[in-house]
Amino acid sequence: MKNTITLVDGEASVDLNDPWELVLNQECSGQYCVEPSAIWLSRPASDRGAAVLIEQEQELHDIQPYLQDIRLVALMFKDFKDGRAYSLAYLLRTRFGYKGELRAVGDVLRDQLSLMRQCGFTSFAIKEGKDPYDALKGIKGLSVTYSSSVSSPSPLFRRVRRY
Amino acid sequence: MYQYDDYDRALVKERVAQFRDQVARYQAEELSEEEFLPLRLQNGLYLQKHAYMLRVAIPYGVLSTKQLRALADIGDRYDKGYGHFTTRQNIQYNWVKLSKVPDILAYLAEHDMHAIQTSGNVVRNVTTEAFAGVAEDEVYDPRIFAEIIRQWSTINPEFLFLPRKFKIAVSATEEDRAAVRIHDVGLYLHRDESEALYFKVMVGGGLGRTPYISKLLNDRLPWCDLLSYLEAILRVFNRYGRRDSKYKARIKILVNTLGIDAFKQEVEQEFQQIAKEPNRLTDSELSRIASQFLPAVYQRLDETDLGFATRLQNNEAFSNWYNLNVRKHKVSGYRSVVISTKFPNNIPGDVTSEQMRGIADLAERFGFGEVRVTHEQNLVLPDVPNTALFQVWMQLNELGLGVSNHTLLSDMIVCPGASYCNLATAHSFPVAEQVVQVFSLEEQQDIGPVSMNLSGCINSCAHHHIANIGMLGLNKSQTDHYQITLGGRQGTQSRLGKVLGPAIAESELPQAIRMLFDVYRRHREVKESFIQVVDRIGLAPFKDALYQEKSV
Numbered sequence: 001m002k003n004t005i006t007l008v009d010g011e012a013s014v015d016l017n018d019p020w021e022l023v024l025n026q027e028c029s030g031q032y033c034v035e036p037s038a039i040w041l042s043r044p045a046s047d048r049g050a051a052v053l054i055e056q057e058q059e060l061h062d063i064q065p066y067l068q069d070i071r072l073v074a075l076m077f078k079d080f081k082d083g084r085a086y087s088l089a090y091l092l093r094t095r096f097g098y099k100g101e102l103r104a105v106g107d108v109l110r111d112q113l114s115l116m117r118q119c120g121f122t123s124f125a126i127k128e129g130k131d132p133y134d135a136l137k138g139i140k141g142l143s144v145t146y147s148s149s150v151s152s153p154s155p156l157f158r159r160v161r162r163y
Numbered sequence: 164m165y166q167y168d169d170y171d172r173a174l175v176k177e178r179v180a181q182f183r184d185q186v187a188r189y190q191a192e193e194l195s196e197e198e199f200l201p202l203r204l205q206n207g208l209y210l211q212k213h214a215y216m217l218r219v220a221i222p223y224g225v226l227s228t229k230q231l232r233a234l235a236d237i238g239d240r241y242d243k244g245y246g247h248f249t250t251r252q253n254i255q256y257n258w259v260k261l262s263k264v265p266d267i268l269a270y271l272a273e274h275d276m277h278a279i280q281t282s283g284n285v286v287r288n289v290t291t292e293a294f295a296g297v298a299e300d301e302v303y304d305p306r307i308f309a310e311i312i313r314q315w316s317t318i319n320p321e322f323l324f325l326p327r328k329f330k331i332a333v334s335a336t337e338e339d340r341a342a343v344r345i346h347d348v349g350l351y352l353h354r355d356e357s358e359a360l361y362f363k364v365m366v367g368g369g370l371g372r373t374p375y376i377s378k379l380l381n382d383r384l385p386w387c388d389l390l391s392y393l394e395a396i397l398r399v400f401n402r403y404g405r406r407d408s409k410y411k412a413r414i415k416i417l418v419n420t421l422g423i424d425a426f427k428q429e430v431e432q433e434f435q436q437i438a439k440e441p442n443r444l445t446d447s448e449l450s451r452i453a454s455q456f457l458p459a460v461y462q463r464l465d466e467t468d469l470g471f472a473t474r475l476q477n478n479e480a481f482s483n484w485y486n487l488n489v490r491k492h493k494v495s496g497y498r499s500v501v502i503s504t505k506f507p508n509n510i511p512g513d514v515t516s517e518q519m520r521g522i523a524d525l526a527e528r529f530g531f532g533e534v535r536v537t538h539e540q541n542l543v544l545p546d547v548p549n550t551a552l553f554q555v556w557m558q559l560n561e562l563g564l565g566v567s568n569h570t571l572l573s574d575m576i577v578c579p580g581a582s583y584c585n586l587a588t589a590h591s592f593p594v595a596e597q598v599v600q601v602f603s604l605e606e607q608q609d610i611g612p613v614s615m616n617l618s619g620c621i622n623s624c625a626h627h628h629i630a631n632i633g634m635l636g637l638n639k640s641q642t643d644h645y646q647i648t649l650g651g652r653q654g655t656q657s658r659l660g661k662v663l664g665p666a667i668a669e670s671e672l673p674q675a676i677r678m679l680f681d682v683y684r685r686h687r688e689v690k691e692s693f694i695q696v697v698d699r700i701g702l703a704p705f706k707d708a709l710y711q712e713k714s715v
Binding site for chain 2 (some may be wrong): 115132
């Protein structure tokens with residue numbers, strides 16, 4: 001995927017040579033295919049790649065048993081105004097213990113990146129036509145967050161001493 | 164009131180800088196209209212008919228006088244010298260310029276205020292009743308939980324792109340003066356046998372084109388697990404709420420499609436799986452938040468005062484005002500004053516900058532520098548010694564705010580209507596004024612307590628469904644018509660009003676309303692209120708009076 005921002009140890013950088021490719025309808029070849037989870041699940045175990053794509057309306061039960069073997073889960077934002085993938089990210093990280101790369105794909109824009117990061121995303125395929133270097137500025141977000149989140153599992157009142 | 168600490172302050176300041184940058188990028192066409200829209204909405208900025216409208220958050224309706232003066236300044240500097248207080252206890256300015264909005268927000272931040280999440284598909288300003296903390300009948304101060312929810316919901320990253328807006332209200336009294344049951348989530352605070360606090364959680368209330376009164380979701384939620392429980396509700400809503408139609412996206416539709424039992428099961432299942440420890444509220448967090456509210460230091464006053472009692476006896480106008488606009492207080496010798504923003508002197512909810520400053524003066528001189536906003540769009544001075552009431556009343560009269568009509572028919576909730584709003588079909592303010600003008604204040608007092616609300620369109624911003632008499636503006640064959648509903652009420656026993664019959668032409672509306680009150684006066688028994696008569700005799704006599712002539 002072109003124009004990808006990756007977080008490594010909390011540091012964000014633009015990766016112009018990201019190898020992963022979204023493969024929606026055609027046959028997958030090579031080891032860097034990200035294909036819809038339904039197609040992925042329909043393959044015999046030996047034919048499955050290392051990455052799946054999950055749509056915002058999907059349930060996670062089917063894929064759950066395989067999460068430990070998956071290197072990359074891509075969550076699709078069909079429209080940046082549809083926030084379902086934030087909850088899916090939370091569930092993958094907090095409830096299902098997914099430790100691999102979690103990538104936002106689709107309508108992925110600068111002004112939502114910090115929210116995605118806080119919900120457990122670790123890489124961001126910036127929408128085509130948008131400058132990934134500009135988008136980089138959206139990773140940090142505000143320095144104060146009140147609520148708990150995947151990236152800071154305690155709410156502010158337990159994280160710091162407030163007077 | 165709640166005092167910001169360094170964290171609160173840093174958050175609002177950084178948010179201003181973030182939005183300033185977003186506005187600049189929008190103006191430089193780096194952000195498209197579509198990309199900018201939710202960003203500006205989440206910062207309280209709408210685009211109305213003639214200009215941008217900025218809605219500033221007043222968390223649970225509590226303002227310091229410093230903040231009220233800042234709001235007055237904004238009215239002068241960036242609007243036309245006034246602001247409009249809303250049913251979510253917020254204030255909105257109707258004539259702001261986009262390029263000035265970052266400066267307005269910066270000015271607000273200097274006064275520990277913001278416009279975050281006053282719009283958009285997010286958790287909105289948490290509301291409670293205007294008498295929180297001073298009401299004699301509350302089990303606990305609901306502002307403390309409202310503030311906890313405010314913090315938890317502010318820029319909570321998982322819940323900023325919900326299917327639709329999400330409104331939460333808290334009440335800690337049996338009566339419920341916060342319209343809790345028309346909220347997406349309503350929280351009733353109670354104490355159990357051992358005095359421990361718990362919540363009764365209601366879900367799925369909301370007005371608009373498909374109005375619902377909320378249903379019971381949990382009859383005993385321990386207070387300490389409030390945040391995890393809200394998280395469970397919002398996660399279920401975020402994942403399963405409809406997104407294909409704006410009008411079917413509120414949680415009330417999900418609740419009623421699934422049925423409350425199935426919805427409850429979904430929430431329970433989610434709640435069971437949340438690790439509750441991290442978000443469990445502690446006694447120390449509760450007392451920390453409570454201490455941030457800096458409790459007022461009350462004097463020891465007698466419940467009655469000779470001078471005050473004499474005034475009451477000798478001055479009928481003052482005594483009328485006292486009976487209607489002054490409320491009991493939990494502390495002996497103190498009262499809460501309701502300042503009417505309504506007709507005939509004012510446009511409902513509209514307060515001029517000069518009036519705001521005058522109210523701030525009063526709150527500083529006679530109160531503890533605090534003012535409240537009610538969800539009925541009035542303002543409140545929560546802590547006035549009874550010895551000062553006469554002076555307060557005189558001053559309010561000078562400001563044009565001394566009208567004795569709290570709870571009377573002219574104490575209407577009215578939306579801004581088509582004069583400002585893109586959505587409205589009817590011009591609400593002038594119509595409401597015409598209706599009210601038909602009744603002298605004496606007549607209104609004779610009719611007694613009644614709630615009468617007027618919405619300019621089906622979005623129902625003026626809560627007409629839960630008014631004793633509701634009026635809804637419809638556009639019918641070139642002229643505005645009004646549908647009348649009867650029998651609605653707020654409170655723990657909330658009910659939606661029923662449609663009386665075909666909509667009435669605007670010009671006939673004042674007389675139609677008069678007919679309804681004539682029926683009431685014919686049927687009432689001693690001390691029976693309007694709504695009690697409606698309950699006893701039903702809708703038929705009102706319908707007959709209104710439509711008989713036409714059917715003959």
